[in-house]
Amino acid sequence: MTLASPGRAVFVNQLVKRYGRTVAVGGASLEVETGEIFGIIGPNGSGKTTTVECLQGLRTRDSGEVRVLGLDPQAQRNALRHRIGSQLQESALPERLRVWEALDLFAAMSPHSRNWRELLEEWDLTEKRDTAFADLSGGQRQRLFVALALVNEPEIVFLDEMATGLDPAARRGAWELVRQVRRRGTTIVLVTHFMDEAEELCDRIAVFRAGTVVALGTPPELVARYAGRSLVRFTDNTEDLDWLRDCPGAEEVAREGPRVEVRGTGPLLAHVGAALVAHGIAPADLRVERATLEDAFMAMTGEGAP
Amino acid sequence: MRGVGKLAWIETKLFVREPLALLFAFAFPFFMLFVLAGVFGNDVDPTDEENLRVWRGVGPTDYYISTYVGLVMASAGLITLPLRLASYRETGVLRRFRAAGVPLGVVLGAQVLVAIGMAIIGAAGIVVAGRAAYGAQMPESWPLVLVGSAMGLAMFAAIGLLLGAILPTSRAVQGAGLTLFIVMMMISGSGPPREVLTTVMQTVSDGLPLTHLNLLVQDAWLGFGWNTGQALVVVAITVVAGFLAVRFFRWE
Numbered sequence: 001m002t003l004a005s006p007g008r009a010v011f012v013n014q015l016v017k018r019y020g021r022t023v024a025v026g027g028a029s030l031e032v033e034t035g036e037i038f039g040i041i042g043p044n045g046s047g048k049t050t051t052v053e054c055l056q057g058l059r060t061r062d063s064g065e066v067r068v069l070g071l072d073p074q075a076q077r078n079a080l081r082h083r084i085g086s087q088l089q090e091s092a093l094p095e096r097l098r099v100w101e102a103l104d105l106f107a108a109m110s111p112h113s114r115n116w117r118e119l120l121e122e123w124d125l126t127e128k129r130d131t132a133f134a135d136l137s138g139g140q141r142q143r144l145f146v147a148l149a150l151v152n153e154p155e156i157v158f159l160d161e162m163a164t165g166l167d168p169a170a171r172r173g174a175w176e177l178v179r180q181v182r183r184r185g186t187t188i189v190l191v192t193h194f195m196d197e198a199e200e201l202c203d204r205i206a207v208f209r210a211g212t213v214v215a216l217g218t219p220p221e222l223v224a225r226y227a228g229r230s231l232v233r234f235t236d237n238t239e240d241l242d243w244l245r246d247c248p249g250a251e252e253v254a255r256e257g258p259r260v261e262v263r264g265t266g267p268l269l270a271h272v273g274a275a276l277v278a279h280g281i282a283p284a285d286l287r288v289e290r291a292t293l294e295d296a297f298m299a300m301t302g303e304g305a306p
Numbered sequence: 307m308r309g310v311g312k313l314a315w316i317e318t319k320l321f322v323r324e325p326l327a328l329l330f331a332f333a334f335p336f337f338m339l340f341v342l343a344g345v346f347g348n349d350v351d352p353t354d355e356e357n358l359r360v361w362r363g364v365g366p367t368d369y370y371i372s373t374y375v376g377l378v379m380a381s382a383g384l385i386t387l388p389l390r391l392a393s394y395r396e397t398g399v400l401r402r403f404r405a406a407g408v409p410l411g412v413v414l415g416a417q418v419l420v421a422i423g424m425a426i427i428g429a430a431g432i433v434v435a436g437r438a439a440y441g442a443q444m445p446e447s448w449p450l451v452l453v454g455s456a457m458g459l460a461m462f463a464a465i466g467l468l469l470g471a472i473l474p475t476s477r478a479v480q481g482a483g484l485t486l487f488i489v490m491m492m493i494s495g496s497g498p499p500r501e502v503l504t505t506v507m508q509t510v511s512d513g514l515p516l517t518h519l520n521l522l523v524q525d526a527w528l529g530f531g532w533n534t535g536q537a538l539v540v541v542a543i544t545v546v547a548g549f550l551a552v553r554f555f556r557w558e
């Protein structure tokens with residue numbers, strides 16, 4: 001079929017992968033631009049891990065076309081392996097291996113590696129330098145795995161459920177580090193089941209459901225497309241507010257005593273605000289309740305966030 | 307390949323951090339030395355022809371010492387090495403290594419280096435212990451014994467890789483590897499002398515790698531010279547096992 005366009009970090013066309021009779025991925029297609037943080041979200045078992053592991057040449061696809069940095073991860077795995085970084089959803093290290101030894105070892109496996117002491121520092125592992133893998137907490141292991149994925153200065157890094165096991169503060173720290181990684185020029189493919197993480201970090205997101213991509217776009221696009229209605233609230237005692245229905249995008253005005261709710265689409269807050277001010281009303285609590293990616297996710301997959 | 311050296315060094319440290327694994331690797335041969343040298347001693351009765359035939363004309367401890375060297379190698383190749391590979395596969399360490407671009411040659415090479423290193427230490431230990439505690443005879447020909455032993459190391463390294471490649475879990479290794487080891491320990495010449503085995507046992511014994519290694523090294527040790535036939539068998543087993551190991555290796 002088509003060749004991957006240059007500049008595309010990842011190109012996937014009609015990827016299919018079965019395990020026996022289970023179709024894990026049934027014709028997924030997507031493209032990731034160089035320098036992008038690309039999110040993959042979807043319910044458990046929807047084929048996210050299978051897809052990214054096919055991209056890393058760790059699983060053999062049944063059909064479809066896959067290019068990563070212009071290479072076929074299966075046929076050209078050797079050429080590719082030092083250019084990509086992998087944080088796998090499931091993996092382990094020898095129990096008695098120490099943190100610094102793991103970083104040192106993985107750094108030695110690649111022709112161009114970062115100074116792993118910096119990574120130790122960045123991922124807040126300096127104190128755990130001499131701790132055995134078995135003695136690390138879940139969050140520390142996870143941070144180590146992400147650091148290991150970055151030690152070879154990859155051009156593209158695959159992070160599969162990076163934030164699992166991290167406490168809220170560590171998650172936010174990890175987000176900042178991921179942004180830094182991108183600033184260094186690395187393309188990032190981020191599989192996550194945290195909607196706030198996807199919304200916060202990703203330039204574009206592919207939504208998986210039952211092994212296919214059911215939606216693809218920037219977080220605001222997805223929210224607008226699948227959970228597009230916003231809700232503007234304020235309190236006011238004016239009797240007649242029916243003229244609010246004439247605001248562009250407004251669809252429904254409801255009130256209960258002084259509490260008013262306007263539902264609709266588009267930049268609703270601005271229009272409602274302008275109309276209120278034009279009528280000499282300036283409520284102090286005028287606010288919009290924006291739909292979130294989580295609302296969109298539920299609309300797209302018919303489920304709550306996993 | 308600087309990777310092999312690095313991983314081998316790490317693996318060595320991991321072994322030292324797990325002293326039980328280390329002890330287990332060396333326990334059996336020392337136990338055999340202790341039991342058999344204790345039971346049989348090292349005296350030869352020059353007039354007892356039957357006895358001379360069974361023990362190849364030397365005292366039992368002299369007869370056994372070279373076979374314990376083989377036993378150390380067998381324990382490294384049948385238990386230690388495959389156990390490590392299988393448990394790495396089971397826990398996902400191999401997967402992690404593969405994703406990090408650690409080549410197969412580095413993974414296997416490091417395991418082989420460590421197993422060989424441990425076997426050399428174990429073999430040296432048993433020779434020193436046999437000599438010091440039971441007055442065992444030293445090799446008639448050091449060069450031939452060293453060459454034969456090196457071939458034995460290679461053979462059991464290859465067998466270890468093969469077992470580690472085809473046995474999926476550490477449980478499977480504990481079952482199959484340990485069974486093989488015990489069978490070899492009993493009828494490959496490290497236990498009852500070959501001459502007193504039943505015909506059936508001898509036939510089985512002929513199919514066991516350790517039997518051929520023991521004959522090769524024992525001949526050199528006791529001054530019967532270089533046993534080319536057994537050497538060829540050892541090389542053949544090495545090549546076939548090594549080939550099959552690389553052919554059937556699975557990362558996960």
Ligand SMILES: Nc1ncnc2c1ncn2[C@@H]1O[C@H](COP(=O)(O)OP(=O)(O)O)[C@@H](O)[C@H]1O
Nearest residue numbers: 019022023024043044045046047048049050051
């Ligand atoms: N190694 C495997 N063997 C058999 N089935 C698998 C294997 N890996 C994944 N699957 C199945 O494939 C489907 C997709 O799994 P996965 O890609 O892990 O989904 P996700 O990462 O989105 O949770 C699931 O139904 C899962 O049970």
Ligand SMILES: [Mg+2]
Nearest residue numbers: 048049050089
């Ligand atoms: Mg997954």
